[in-house]
Amino acid sequence: EPEVTQTPSHQVTQMGQEVILRCVPISNHLYFYWYRQILGQKVEFLVSFYNNEISEKSEIFDDQFSVERPDGSNFTLKIRSTKLEDSAMYFCASSVTRLRNEQYFGPGTRLTVT
Amino acid sequence: KNEVEQSPQNLTAQEGEFITINCSYSVGISALHWLQQHPGGGIVSLFMLSSGKKKHGRLIATINIQEKHSSLHITASHPRDSAVYICAVRAYGGSQGNLIFGKGTKLSVKP
Numbered sequence: 001e002p003e004v005t006q007t008p009s010h011q012v013t014q015m016g017q018e019v020i021l022r023c024v025p026i027s028n029h030l031y032f033y034w035y036r037q038i039l040g041q042k043v044e045f046l047v048s049f050y051n052n053e054i055s056e057k058s059e060i061f062d063d064q065f066s067v068e069r070p071d072g073s074n075f076t077l078k079i080r081s082t083k084l085e086d087s088a089m090y091f092c093a094s095s096v097t098r099l100r101n102e103q104y105f106g107p108g109t110r111l112t113v114t
Numbered sequence: 115k116n117e118v119e120q121s122p123q124n125l126t127a128q129e130g131e132f133i134t135i136n137c138s139y140s141v142g143i144s145a146l147h148w149l150q151q152h153p154g155g156g157i158v159s160l161f162m163l164s165s166g167k168k169k170h171g172r173l174i175a176t177i178n179i180q181e182k183h184s185s186l187h188i189t190a191s192h193p194r195d196s197a198v199y200i201c202a203v204r205a206y207g208g209s210q211g212n213l214i215f216g217k218g219t220k221l222s223v224k225p
Contacts, residue, residue, distance in 0.1 A: 035213075043157075043200065043215040056212055089155050102147070103213075105157040 002026045004106035006092050012112045016081050021109045023075045023092030032075045033093040033103060034067065036060070043091070049075065082113045117141050118216040120201050126222045133188040135219045137201030140182065144206045147213065148175050148186050151198040160186070160199075191223045 005024045013019050025032050034046040047057040049067055066078045075094075079086055089110050093103040121136045137146070148160040161168050161175040163184070168175050172191075177184040188195055198218040205214060 042217045045212050091157060102159045102162040104159060107156040
């Protein structure tokens with residue numbers, strides 16, 4: 001069964017460093033999403049992406065964050081200068097359509113900022 | 115302000131018991147999702163529903179749009195059902211990505 005994959009599974013970085021989290025959505029899906037979950041808290045929406053542009057973003061998704069689909073298969077989330085509070089589990093998801101289909105989630109990348 | 119409330123927060127059951135997890139929401143929605151988060155952190159979509167009832171194996175999800183309430187039922191529970199169950203809603207008029215999540219219900223099924 002097709003699945004969303006994410007790499008790495010765990011990333012440790014120092015404060016101020018740039019990180020890129022990678023996702024490979026399911027191949028026929030058109031809509032892509034990033035979520036994050038700070039330890040012990042609920043999942044929060046970051047951004048949705050369609051047709052090579054951001055379709056919606058939350059207040060969390062500030063100028064430190066960017067997303068890209070560089071090569072037609074990967075979908076990346078970049079954090080330019082990480083802060084301690086960026087430590088969280090980051091989930092990528094994809095769906096076929098915007099409204100009628102379920103989102104399929106990747107296994108997540110645990111980001112630890114020290 | 116919590117737009118999505120789940121109850122209970124924690125639930126311990128004996129194997130074989132019938133489980134009910136509740137979700138109430140305060141916004142108008144176009145769809146509601148039930149998700150399962152494994153102890154390792156991964157999230158699996160169980161159901162997406164906008165009306166009525168859906169069944170998949172031992173899992174049943176119902177929604178009452180008028181009452182802004184949904185329930186997830188697990189029949190004949192098993193220790194492998196132990197996980198966090200998360201309710202998430204898509205607000206009416208919102209994009210599909212802008213899911214609003216509940217805090218989750220941690221279920222532990224004892225053998």
